[in-house]
Structures are given as structure tokens and as C-alpha cells.
Amino acid sequence: MTAIQSKTDFRSSFDAQRRYAPQMALTTVDQRLDRIRRLQTWITIHETDIQQALYDDLRKPASEVMLTDLMSVHVEIKHTLRHLKLWLKPKSLPTHLPLVGTRSYVRYEPKGNVLIISPWNYPIALSLRPLIMAIAAGNVVILKPSEQTPHTSALLKKLVHELFPPEEVIVFEGDADVSQALLELPFNHIYFTGSPAIGRIVMTAAAKHLASVTLELGGKSPAIVDESANIQQAASQLAWAKGVNCGQTCIAPDYILVHQSVKQAFMRALYEKLTAMYSPDGGQLKPPIVTPDW
Incomplete structure (x- = not known):
């Protein structure tokens, strides 16, 4: 935790947001859609800045930023813009006999104060979505x-600062001590x-x-990979799935069960696919693991 940020700062911001939460809950569908559209516009305008930030942090090429980070954010935005009015509309339910003469429906309401703790492997997508x-x-x-x-x-802090007042959305940077201090607040x-290990800590804090x-x-x-598999296709798909985002994806294949009858053919094919992707000049094949400068 930095000297600039303290538990007092976190509590003050949390309390300001808690006071504002009822007003935020009363925002109309159009007001919420407007906020999301402004976010969409900001992302589009600052696309190059986002690509540069991810390159500086993870050496991630621009094409992969578009594929693995920005595309999913744009899909999330478009899906939300298209469906939000329907999602927020009260859902009518049949009324039971003892309550005849009344109407029943489900009305969806905001939770209130929300904390988002995002990871480093997809820092844009898993923050903005x-x-x-x-x-x-x-x-x-x-x-x-x-x-x-x-x-x-x-960059995320700049985005939030330019688009939202702090009583609506605020970003706190810092290490695990900042996360731990935030988890003490009654979100x-x-x-x-x-990771599951930190997930247990988060769930324990939330339970309090x-x-x-x-x-x-x-x-x-x-x-x-069984004996009926198309070996070339399986090798190509697994090489891509394991290598994308430098291998840092929670659902990336981490081990392969191969039928003995196709083991050698598959291993040769996988090596060829990995070499073509990551060492096309014939140099030593390096594992696709991220090694940032921190």
C-alpha cells in the first residue's frame, strides 16, 4: 500500500459511493446505456493507447490485443446495449390462489457497492467486462x-477518471495489501x-x-486425443490454444491425454505446429510463457 493511499482513503471513497448508491440505483435504462456508450467511445478513441499499454506490460502484439482483450469488451458492450431494456423489465409471474386479486412479478434491483479485483493476464477485458x-x-x-x-x-485509472465521478466508479492501484484492505470493507x-487460493481469501472476506x-x-x-482424431487438426488447435496470450489463460489446455496408438504422430505434429508458430526461422523453440519486466 502506497503512502498516497491508505485505509482511510478506501473507507472514505467507499462511504461516498454507499451514500450515492441509492441515487445510482434509480438511474433509468437510457442513463445507464449512455454511460456504456461513453465507455465504448473512449475505448475506440484510445485503441492505440490500450495496445501500447499492453505491449509495455506484457509485450503483447496489437493483433492479439484486439483478439483477446478488445473484441470481448466490444461484444459485451453490444450485447448489453441490445438487451438491457429487456433485462430490467419486470417479469410477470402467475399468482397463487390465496393471493387472488393481486399481481406478482420479479423486479431486478442493483446490488449496491461492488468491488472488482482483476488479474494481469487479461487486464483490459477482465476489468472492463x-x-x-x-x-x-x-x-x-x-x-x-x-x-x-x-x-x-x-490507463484504466485514466479511463475511469475521465468518464465517471468517483462516487460512481473509482480505481485504486497497488499491490496485494490494497486488495486486502478493500476486502475488509462491507461490499x-x-x-x-x-487463482483458487486467493479465491478462498476473497470468499472468506465476503462471508463476513x-x-x-x-x-x-x-x-x-x-x-x-483418441485414436479417431484428426492429428494435424488437433495439434494445430492445441498449439494455438496453449500459446495464445503467452499461455496465460485460465482455460488453456495444461495437459493432454493421448491414445498410445497415435502418441508419436501427435507429438511430432504438435512440435511442428509450435515451431511454425513460435520459431519459423528454425531457431530454438522457446516455451510461450510471458516474462514481463516487473
Whole structure:
């Protein structure tokens, strides 16, 4: 935790957002859509800045930024713009006999104070997509991006500062101490993407305040290649799936179960595909693992 930021700062911002949350909850569909459109415009205008930040942090090429980060954000925005009015419309339900003469329906309401803790491997997509959801639902948000992608985190802070007043959305940068301090606050909902080990810490902290959670956690992702497989196709797809984003994807295949009868053919094909992707000049094949400068 930096000297500029303290638990007092976090509490002050949280309390300001809590006071504003009822007003945010009363925003109309059109007002929420306007916020999301402004976010969409900002992303489009600053596309080059986003690409540069991700290159500075992760050496990620512009084409991969578009494919793995920005495309999913734009899809999320378009889907939300198209469906938000329907999502917020009260849903009528049949009324039971003892309540004859009345009407029943489900009305969706905001959670209130939301905390988003995003990871370093997809720092744009896994910060902005939850933010879009939270705004669409009428919540106020504190966003804590990863300290391991400082250029991207700084850009996210600039984005939020230019688009939202701090009582609606605010970004706090910093290390794990900042996350721990924020988790002590009584949020209504916490969105976390990361490891199961930290997910347990997040869930424990949320339970103290009866906060709901959305946990996107990494796990085991085996691939199976049996004797009927198209070996060249399987090798090509698995090489791409493992190598995209420098291998840092929670659902990337981390081990392969191969039928003995096609083992050697598959291993040769996989090596050829990986070499073509990552060492086309015939040099030593290096594993697709990110090694940023922090």
C-alpha cells in the first residue's frame, strides 16, 4: 500500500459511493446505456493507447490485443446495449390462489457497492467486462486492477477518471495489501478473477459481510486425443490454444491425454505446429510463457 493511499482513503471513497448508491440505483435504462456508450467511445478513441499499454506490460502484439482483450469488451458492450431494456423489465409471474386479486412479478434491483479485483493476464477485458455489467445493473464500483500490469492499470485509472465521478466508479492501484484492505470493507458484491487460493481469501472476506461473489478461478484443463482424431487438426488447435496470450489463460489446455496408438504422430505434429508458430526461422523453440519486466 502506497503512502498516497491508505485505509482511510478506501473507507472514505467507499462511504461516498454507499451514500450515492441509492441515487445510482434509480438511474433509468437510457442513463445507464449512455454511460456504456461513453465507455465504448473512449475505448475506440484510445485503441492505440490500450495496445501500447499492453505491449509495455506484457509485450503483447496489437493483433492479439484486439483478439483477446478488445473484441470481448466490444461484444459485451453490444450485447448489453441490445438487451438491457429487456433485462430490467419486470417479469410477470402467475399468482397463487390465496393471493387472488393481486399481481406478482420479479423486479431486478442493483446490488449496491461492488468491488472488482482483476488479474494481469487479461487486464483490459477482465476489468472492463465486469465494470460494464455492474454499471448496467445500476451499481457503484471500486476497481482494483493488477499491480503487475502498471501501464494498463494507469490507463484504466485514466479511463475511469475521465468518464465517471468517483462516487460512481473509482480505481485504486497497488499491490496485494490494497486488495486486502478493500476486502475488509462491507461490499454488497465482489467480482474476482484469479487463482483458487486467493479465491478462498476473497470468499472468506465476503462471508463476513454476507456479500455475494462472482469468482472466476483457474483450474485443470485437460485435452483428450483418441485414436479417431484428426492429428494435424488437433495439434494445430492445441498449439494455438496453449500459446495464445503467452499461455496465460485460465482455460488453456495444461495437459493432454493421448491414445498410445497415435502418441508419436501427435507429438511430432504438435512440435511442428509450435515451431511454425513460435520459431519459423528454425531457431530454438522457446516455451510461450510471458516474462514481463516487473
